[in-house]
Amino acid sequence: MPACCTMRAKASDMHSKDCVKVAVRVRPFNKRERDAGSRSIVSMVSSSITIQDPREPQSRRSFCFDYAYWSHSGFARDRGGLYVPEEPGGRYADQDSVFQDLGEGILENALQGYNATLLAYGQTGSGKSYSMVGYGPNKGLVPKLCDRLFQAIRENQDTRQCQVFFSMLEIYNEQVVDLLSRGSRNPGGLRVREEQQRGFYVEGLRTVPCDSVEQLMEQGTRTRTTAATHMNANSSRSHMLIILQLKQIFSKESITKQSNINLVDLAGSERQRSSGSEADRLKEGTAINLSLTTLGNVISSLADVAVGKKVVHIPYRDSVLTKLLQSALGGNSRTVMIATLSPADICYEESLSTLRYAERAKRIQNRAVVNESPTERLVKELKAENARLLQRLSRLGQEGRRANDETTLTCLSFLSLCQERRMMQMHPYILNINEDAQLSGVVKLFIQEGNSVSLFILIQQRHAVFRNEQRRVTLTPLAGSKVIVNGNAVSQTTELQHLDRLILGSNCTYLFIGYPSERGGDDWSRYDYDYFQSELAAAEGIHLGESSAGSSQTDPSLLAVFYDYIKLMPMVAEANQMSQELNKGVEFKLEIKNLALSDSKGHDLEKEIAVRVTCMGRKQVWMWSKAKFVNRKFLMEEAYQQHQAEKSGDNVNQGDKDPFWDPVEPLLLGTAHLWLQSLAFRIPLEEQLEVLGSEGTEEAILQAQLVPCTFTGLPLGEDDILIDPSELLGRRLDFQLVLEQCCGLRWIREARNRGVQIGLFDSSQPLYSPAVWHNVNPLLDHRVHFASLHTSQRLLDYLQSSAVVLELWGLQGEDAQIWMHRYGMNDCPRLAMFFYSIICKHTSLCLYNSVCVLQPVDSAEPSCSVRVLQQDLEELKSVNTSLRKENHSLREQLNAARNGGDSVRGRSVRPSCDAEFARALKVFYHSMTSVRAQLQRLRRHRPSVRINVCLSAALVDVSVTTIRPCLNI
Template sequence: MDTGSSCHKLVHFHLPTTRILSKPCLESQESPKVVRNMPSYDSVKVAVRVRPFSKREKDASSKCVISMKTNCTTICDPKNVGNEKTFKFDLAYWSHSEYLKNTESTLVPDGSYSRYADQKTVFQDLGQGILDNAWQGYNATLLAYGQTGSGKSYSMIGYGTNRGIIPLVCEELFRAIENNQEKNKQYQVTFSMLEIYNEQVTDLLSKTKKSGGLKVREDQHQGFYVDGLKLVPCESYAQIERLIEQGKKIRTTASTSMNASSSRSHMVITIQFKQILLKEDITKQSSINLVDLAGSERQKSSASEGDRLREGTCVNLSLTTLGNVISALAEAAMGKKVLHIPYRDSVLTKLLQSALGGNSRTVMIAAISPADICYEETLSTLRYAERAKKIKNKAIINAGPTERLIKELKAENNKLLSRLAGLGNSGKRQLSGCYENELRIQTMQITWEHQLQEARKEWEQQYAAITQERRMMQLYPYLLNINEDPQLSGVLKHFIQEGASDVGQDPSNVITLRGLGILPQHATFINSESKVFVKPHGKGKVIVNGVPIVLNTKLQHLDRIILGSNSAYLYIGFPAERGPDDLCRFDYDFFQSELAAAEGFSVDTLGPVHNKEGKPDPSVLAVFHDFIKLMPLVAEANQMSEELSKDLKFELKVKNLALTDSRGYDLQKEISVKVINQITNQVWIWSKSKFINRKFLMEELYQRYLDGGDISLDRESDPFWDPVEVIHLGSAHIWLQSLAYCMKLEEQTELLNSEGVEEAILVINITPCSDTERPFGEEDIVIDPLELLGRKIEFQIHILQCLGVRWLKEATNRGIQIGYHFYDVCQCVYTKPVWKNVNPIIDHKLQFVALNVSNVLLSYLQKHALVVDLWGLQGTIHFCVLVWIDMQPNISSYYFIWIVDCSHLIVEFSTCI
């Protein structure tokens, strides 16, 4: 029997039908008298913690928009400095500044007057309270909430010597047990660790992964629990410390093989703490639940971005439902009528049912960024926490006779079995209930000493593995994993021993790797004569220091290696090559920035990095960070497309990289994704938000593919499919200054795309003319534009032709249209569509008449350009055609726009045969 496995729930209702106070009143040893424990009604305790600026925020010269005074947190709107919002919570931790690093690399307050709240302070306020509740027999839960990178994991787990709440709680628990040893008292501590991603539960202490994840079940005694979750008995903090490291390794491996970012998953650590009073035959039990929630960043609505598919896939479902549960409970606490609390709508909220409104004393720590560039996300987190603090819980001390629960379970089994006789096939649920109860009875009857003995065997094996790993680190070079989540970087080591070490998905390889784009036989690492080489196999993708390789390549200490789509590793050379290296600088962003630079993209590509004052331009840096963040996602999308035979290629683009407005000012740059069907040559441009939403849906489909499930979809539900659309190809600027002098413009100008590359040549004339449409001659030219004030002016726009349209050269089923705005006309004017001609004749005319020229119009002509946009059509003429002005399709038309007083515009149509 595997004594480390059991049925498990997140927060226990340890159900004897009666409960006792922490100091029981006993009549005799044989028959303890039980006093009912009254519920303790407590609000969820909420703490807010603000972290220091991140590297990205420092690069962007971010300003701090957070201030704290006692337990009040104030946030200032960077776009409206006078707009401040203040929130009052139970605790407010200032961890943004006023700190220093001591000799042990621990962050501590800088002087006696420092406001800095270090890890020890947070533990003393929150962690110690959790332990105090556990000793009394209350269930206790700590939730960490906030956007990705806000400091949740730092508060919960910590980094290096800056240990977080979880390790400090575990260490202090065993220290307290050691100091409270009594002859007639036994203490039992079990540990479990799970991850929820995409509504699937993964046991982070089990080396075998169950397809589809572990199931969440419910019964009348336990409430919701995870069936089959491994519970490991522990007798020291060192064991728990090792289990956490083991869980990290499994989480890292799972995030790579499942293509799942840890920032989008929830991690739950549960410590079951039992105090058994042997003399009185009483058991007091507490479940300590420590929950690191997924990143809560706000995304633009898919609907607002024009995405036809739903937003909020299973990846986001748990957080969305958690928000709905918290809102409903907050309204109920305020006396409003709430018909339904949606606990059952997600896996996370099922397991947190007791923590939110149930049998638990619960604390939420809201982690926030101080930076102005994160204002919206921070404000959202503070509002979320404000709702959470209104929730009322009903905590009770979990204690009762040890043998009573076993008797109750046996009695319940007998009742269930008696019902089965008359139920036939419909009795499957009752049979399942019997099986679950029997498992619980068996587990409870196994002596604690036997469970510890089994756990010790496993611990000895793990300790031997640790010793072996340390020995090999002193002998061989190795690959050290680099993960997007700093908590999961440096967790895995793959040693390159002497000779050839094959790498790939096939279990026969010396180094077995799983992940997107990893082939069965992917590459070979060769350790020979104190040198290490890497050689790709076939189509195996191997990148070294940002550059793809195809030949045998020698590795140097601290080389950066990417295998497949996005499995990143730092090469650690032979012991003699190593020094006091700062490995922290080789983080995930370093790899992606290096890869982008090798492909010709850097922050300088986006234009001046500094503004006129010499300060970093936050908008430029934000676009660069978006680009490198999306790079691995695009690589993964391409790999999934290939493996699922979708024939789509995804490319990152910077929208408006080289484009300007009518005044010549740079347009706002943003990241988009170009999607190309490699069979039909059809093209789409997806916004960042739309791509991220689709990527979630692709992951769900791909996971079904890996699990051997049905991946057939109707076209409307396929995340890889979209109807054809119109594509913006490029723009040309026709400067209008000559018109202010009544001089004719005759231009052949380039239509440039977002990157400044020529898409076509535009032939266009803009001619001042008289009422009779007579073109002005030299005698009509004015020396001073002010001479036109108050006068009537007319001119005609004539788009003659486009030459060498690259869009039309690339495919035969394509067309183009041209669109432009003039002055402050709100509607864009479009030409007729033209198909299949590389040098299409446009012959579009539009005449403008201003009855009374004003200073505003003169200023427009002198300082603005006419921006002409080239649009690409695809498919057949029935699809993707922009609406153009044409009253009589069989007659060539041109249009008069009358500018009456430079504020009222009248459009009049005329025709000429």
């Protein structure tokens, strides 16, 4: 039995207290998922659905819903392009079966006089629009429901008179846009008002009486596409609402029924979390999608109410969407939610979160009533409405602006559609391609012979001119405008060929369709938004390579980086455009971080996308993570819209809240590797290291040395060179890392007010050399002493196969000092101590003596000082542990030497054993002296007093008592 058929109860079969009905639908793999060789982690039996964690296959979660639709596999495409089950009765749930369960129920409810709501929830690209609106012949719930509604009205003409009113709106960034209004947009959007009887409503929203909705929906989608362009907005972040008002008059019974049907295609659910876990100064108070976040809060509160928890407040008023859906959630409405998901392993987190959301929604209880009243009231209302419409019609007629008249809109749209079809068969045209497939192909610009067409795009009044002369179509970019044809920027008049890809301005993408004679039977669908962006990326030298073509062999992490790149590319272009328009003087550039970086074994690190932000005037540079950029881009859009609304001049949002700005911070410029192998032979090494930036550029030459030495720091002589590194086993090893000079610093050459520091990288908390400023070839003269008390095999292996990764950090402006002070970067004891522990952890080396003299940490922060001390104590404890181990092994050696003296004589005991032991003890006592000194200093410390600790005694123990027994041996 097909999964979709297991719950035969219709959505209308509800009791007076109705739980929200929830359906889940799983879509087929998309191209990206197929390319990545994705695996399905979702299974369905009847109306229950199980999801498996791809990292822990034994971890599964099951959920049970009212309906579960398997639309992932088992389908075929018929001649008309309709997706149908491969075999009759197959498990694939097609659009018809979804409609039968959900749509029919909603329709029945509405005809009975109940308000009804249908919500689609899920991550971007999971199939919300496919289920709600549909694509081509695969009509979704909304058109099917409308068709059936009008059919039902016709069939019931003799018992009731009906009128249907249609509205379509979009909520983007808490602004309401009327999608049926073709006039100029209200800055700030339409207002949401509240009336006692009516509840929340959108003031001035167009409501069109209709007997078919196809053209209205096309009109709405077109407006949505252009609105997205004008607002620099991303449609998957907006919510689309269609409101159908059904008014029925039952003359015989003298009653009227009024019901509202809300059909809601929600924004992509992952957007709520898109600012990620990334730290950003402007993260607080930023809700990427306030409406979606609030919807989640409302659903959670209502779910709590349903299980008897005490809930003080349901936050309906916190967002536009929840205000408008108040009756749909916990109120007078019969509500159905369809949660859509991808079954791919790479979407596990999102799909699980969708299922959890849907499970919560299932608990919500509504109280729907039939909205019935005596006829007179409705008749009065309808008369008033008709009078109002007539008045408007005549006013618009006088103004000669019939095109905006709501009563004639349907007819005009229809005419233009007919014309449009005729034009498509006669003329070349450009067709918009949008990231949201639903909005692609809705704008067509015809280029008739003998005519020239100007395209108007954001910044510039006129952007480019298309000419059609003697059946040759050319494109001429206008001065200062950005035009890209097939991935390449053009500045001259260019002749267009059928299926050329055009990008105008920052991100307006169009496909050129030539004369019908050139068209042939080619499939245009492959020229989707990803195709445009991939072509652009390829022109910048970023592509996936041979194996990517449909094969499952592409490294998934590379694929992810590639898709991140092409996703962020248009956003970066838009950010640049906004920066230019708002006179911010900031430039954004995409970079693939870690391209040239590698770890201490020389292996390439995983690549990731970052955005380099440059303030052109002050030559300040920031590196933003993807998550931070996405967050900031959203805030930039807000600032941009605010600017558009107020036209308040340049440089809006200056200061702390400015999303284009950040306090300056040090920037990682590049890395160099200093290989440690020579130390295993106690051979000194002098190197001129090339410091490479993340894009492989040479940032500087760093002169560095590794000097094997005595524990007091005296360089070893040639006699100390070892032939066999294993001779070091069990012995002490001291060496110094000397950073002599940096030469040819590109960073300083670009702007003299900058400085640099070198960091020793072995974890996220490296140790830094002192800062040097304003000099392209600065002397560093920085020396760090390392010691291993007991050279283990692991350490030897490490020395022979690894490198110290040296990081070159760029410091900028005076503010950098502030940063370093705040974060304790300059000569901070914490970093030194971290370094010590890191070295201990990874390499069995320990920091013995650093030349760094530690500066005070901010005295205004005593708690910070205490924290530093606590960290110091932790480090000291671990040193104590290693000392005790050392002590233990020394004791064992001593016992073996004493007890087994005679028995082992003549075997392997070396005559120098006692001398060696004595030497080791000497070292030990020396260390202990340092420990005591350090301990005393720590004990004297008071948090309110400035710390002034010298790291030269880093080998410290906190507890002398614990070590005393060791001293007694």
